[in-house]
Amino acid sequence: MIQPHTTNPIRYVAEDGEPIQALPERFTPELLRSLHHDMLRAREFDRKLITLLRQGRTTFYAQSSGMEATQVGLARSLRAGHDWVWPYYRDHTLALSMGMSMYDLLSQCLGTNSDSCRGRQMPHHFASAALKFVSISSSIASQVPPAAGSAMAQKYLGTDEITVCTFGDGATSEGDWHAGMNMAGAAKAPCLFVCENNQWAISTGVQQQTASSSIHIKAQAYGMPGYYVDGNDIVAVMEVCAHAAAAVRAGEGPALVECLTYRVGSHSNADADAEKQYRTRDEVAAWLARDPIVRVEKLLEHLGHPVSSEERSEMIAQTHREVDQQVLRAEATGQPDWRIMFEDVYADLPSHLREQAATLRAEQARAEPEGVRA
């Protein structure tokens, strides 16, 4: 039986791949292989995007390397396209695993015409209307109050949808976080809050972030259960998230799940994650040794269904090919014209924007007297 507020994170598989409690029946080798596939695909996506950044083809990216079990596990615990998701900027692995296409995700990162926002959003701040995956806001925790509101609406309308809201450990210090948690708790709204505790908020360690002994304990103050799970153990993440989501769906009110994981890469491309800047290489090395992907590989080996090195290499090569193809496809749609800045918001453009558009047009005519655009 899964209990909230445990002292230690709930875990099914030890770091050496040995089950430490009986694996639930649904974790067949086929399921574990498909989870492994999603996690490895996300890891390689990260690597390819860092290359694209260095090539100047996109300008912002926040890796989820090391956090794959948390995000893939959560994706497999919600009903994609049915439940509403209010994510944060590190959740591309969640999105990919929910079924967002690489073409759509890459179009957003590259800001091409194939992007549904046509480059108006900050790169790597994607969304999917079909998946009810709400557009990401860079403002930390700003998604939490509207997620609570979305869950309140679901309760009011009597749907069987729930809302899922993710955030980092740093987000839990924001006023918005407390307001949203309080509102959801008071309204008994069907919201599953998931903290991806990767132990750093840029250069602020989680111990500096809060005087509480954990994040999940804060759920008590808002009248909801708080679960503590090993976020690098995908079996545990799925078991706990599925348990919590079922209770939320059954009308028991909101719940918080804290997934303890680690950001092994830099915060973003704007981060100075170097020796002595804010964390030691020894700390990073210790967490690299707790790799969630390797843990599933060791578990599969233990179960007698190992992933061979050829299969692994082919999965990696396949992801690289997929990214390369979809980047070319997205780039072939071209970059949006500057005039779209003035479109899609107002039916009648207000006078100050009309003036700005005219100024830009005049500037453009001066800069390019030949092929002047109307």
Ligand SMILES: Cc1ncc(C[n+]2csc(CCOP(=O)(O)OP(=O)(O)O)c2C)c(N)n1
């Ligand atoms: C309201 C607000 N304050 C500060 C920032 C700057 N900022 C960007 S990311 C970040 C750290 C967030 O850490 P966490 O919530 O733990 O998420 P992680 O990046 O570790 O996944 C901060 C402080 C911001 N984007 N918004």
Ligand SMILES: [Mg+2]
């Ligand atoms: Mg963090």
